[in-house]
Amino acid sequence: MVTPDDGPDAAARPDPERSDPVPPALARTVLDSGEISRALTRITHEILERNHGSAEVVLLGIPKRGVPLARRIARRMGEVEGRAISAGALDVTMYRDDLRLKPARALEHTEMPDDVDDKIVVLVDDVLMSGRTIRAALDALGDLGRPRAVQLAVLIDRGHRELPIRADFVGKNLPTALTEKVRVRLAEVDEVEDSVGIVGSAPNGGAA
């Protein structure tokens, strides 16, 4: 599943389900709920502009936090287009390249709102880092059909790419150190106010 702090050291990464050991006070908030909302609104308009409307677009969120983001974009898109638009969910667990580094993980729900053949699929995730999750998502998508094009929307692009993958729509570019973690909180998943924060030692800060 996708984690908010997608990083190269996937094996050592803490389970996102577990409570963060860093107290909230140590997290530097980089986006508040209002800023997240405006970023998603902007992304929505960019998707519509780029694809000349919503007719051909299928939104697929990558669990866990990509799914509520995709749904929020779908809602905004529906408001603009004047019709109900739904987003789906694409679990990429079975396609991950790091499965053998940890005990078998529970699967997330996959839900296709529509046939993807000849459609423009917009993958939605919260944080883009190594690109490995998106690689897995592209493979998963390939087994479900043959979209005309695949685009990528992310709330945060924090750099540190390990694969030739880039986002088409970015909420915020956030340069980070590898020792830092980007923590995304969304009301639907985390039951707290929306926020994006950075936890861990600052770029030139103390020991990692």
Add this chain to the structure above:
Amino acid sequence: MSEQYLIRNARILGGEPTDIAIADGVITAIGADLDLNGAIEVDATGLVALPGLVDLHTHLREPGREDAETVLTGTQAAARGGFTCVHAMANTDPVADTAGVVEQVWRLGREAGFCDVQPIGAVTVGLGGTQLAELGAMADSAADVRVFSDDGKCVSDAVLMRRALEYVKAFDGVVAQHAQEPRLTEGAQMNEGLVSGELGLTGWPAAAEEAIVARDCVLAAHVGSRLHVCHLSTRGSVEIVRWAKSKGWDVTAEVTPHHLLLTDDLVRGYDPIYKVNPPLRTADDVEAVREGLADGTIDIVATDHAPHPMEDKECEWSAAAFGMIGLETALSVVQHTMVDTGLLTWAQVAERMSAAPAHISRVGGGHGRPIAVGEAAHVVLYDDQATRTITPADTASLSRNTPYAGRELPGRVVATFLRGVPTVLDGQLQEVRS
């Protein structure tokens, strides 16, 4: 015949320390501070001295399965366990159902020299359960057979059992019955109970043993003969034998060391090391056989030492052979279950593991006699304060199928004397001249 030995400070039957002098295979003196010129001294300080143990139920596998055990290796294991006489069961290949086979086994035992081997004759030809073997010829042979058994199989035909019981009266023989009703135990793999139900293994009801024990007691009483019940394993069997004895009937019974200690819970891992016939029973049955052995309902402990090659145990439970070895652990298990629990004294252990089995089989050679001046020098010195962890490889047997691997058991046989000749000294097998 042999050197002279002076055993120093042995506790005979666990009593006060005393010296025992042995010359020419006979106990010549017992007392404090004995002196015997030229004698080899054996320091037995702290050790219990028991009369040489007699096993009424041993599978030596020769002839036929020399890959599992031979008379030589089996009697070496017996010596290491403190035995000076073992009774070789008849289910060899060929079956010991003729004078020729029993004499061969008897002679092999004498040649080996570690332990007297008294053959048991088959009741029926080829253990087939249909025709009596030549019991009289075996009785009259050099092997002097008095115990007859189809062990491994039950003499289930009531008429045949009656005839056998009647026939052996002519030479004071005894029929040792393997009590297992065959129809009730078709395909049986373990004790029938909670565990068999959970494991999906075909159950072996206690009733299959008890039905035969009851029938045979009544038959033996009816014809006025001697019955011996092999490896009795259930509470019901104990109660039936107790009832038969209360009637004054000539019924004796044995229990194995493993039925005094192990229960069918051990089967849960499906390890065939615990597969045995009769099967391991419940904790309640274990309690009952201990009580029975303590109060004399069960007369003797017999090992049912049943060696099997590795491949017959390293397989699926249902494909595995029945049986476990036990000669070298018998006395330790008896100490653990009966002596350390206060159920038996060492004198009672000597009765149940030496005097009574020798009496049941009418075996000669001075076996089963007390440690007393003038008696044949069959003596075992036993360190009841020692403890040891059982390792399968530490055996004289050719087989390794001990159910006690990794278990800590009390006691260790330090020395065994057979007619004044040490077969074991300092826990080590000795060279013996036969």
Add this chain to the structure above:
Amino acid sequence: MKKHLLSAGDLTREDAIRVLDTAAELLGVAQRPIKKLPTLRGRTVVNLFFEDSTRTRISFEAAAKRLSADVINFSAKGSSVSKGESLKDTALTLQAMGADAVVIRHHFSGAPHRLAAAGWTNGAVVNAGDGTHEHPTQALLDAFTMRSHLMPGGGVGADLEGKNVTIVGDVLHSRVARSNALLLHTLGANVTLVAPPTLLPVGVDTWPVETSYDLDESLEKADAIMMLRVQRERMNASYFPTEREYSRRYGLDTTRMNRLPDHAIVLHPGPMNRGMEITADVADSGRSVIVEQVTNGVAVRMAVLYLLVGGATNEEEGS
């Protein structure tokens, strides 16, 4: 989850729900254009079948192949096993081939335990039915089928709390009944075993189930009823007098089916003896989920294989 799946009793409630939830996700794979996931690429799954069971073998084979595992089918018939090779030597051979999972079906109870415990193979051992002992993946697919019908919203994340399941037939010789009794209890269901006294195991009174000799009295409250296959050879062993009498007292016909609650479903592990424990019209009725059980079987076995060997195995974690 434990390393092996030998008994339904090895599964905690959380383990079992995880298997069922995973299976629920994997069920969709069968409907996709490409019915395959790359998850077990490079893993080797051996189907080691000492007993003929085409249904179970092809179910496991489909499951392993849909996860992209390499599948080796090792059937005892015509192999060295029929020439007397021991389980140990067979296992050592599989180990040398690098089996990551060994799916074993055996006519002897406990054979999978031996394989797992004796250290002859490092692979995960999956019990695909051993003698008259257990068949845990069958119990999982039965529970999956029940949950999807009986629990609201298809039951994802849920157990079977409070559901009444009646299992009818030869419990004594049934590995399906043993595994179901354990798993359904773990999942909170109330299990009633119905059989003639001759076909209930000794000690069943200590199992976490109700027992009854009377099928009719346990129909009205049943949310699910599972009919077990009755081997015709049991009749010759005097477990019951005649097939007709068995069928009359313990068979499920339309009359009995009509006494079940409207929502109740009918299961059978297959293969069925139509006319014996179940009549043809019941087997083919709308209540019957027997064909669905087969479909669910593949998804449940995919889930088991994924959860046992899809992630890091013990060896890999240690290195």
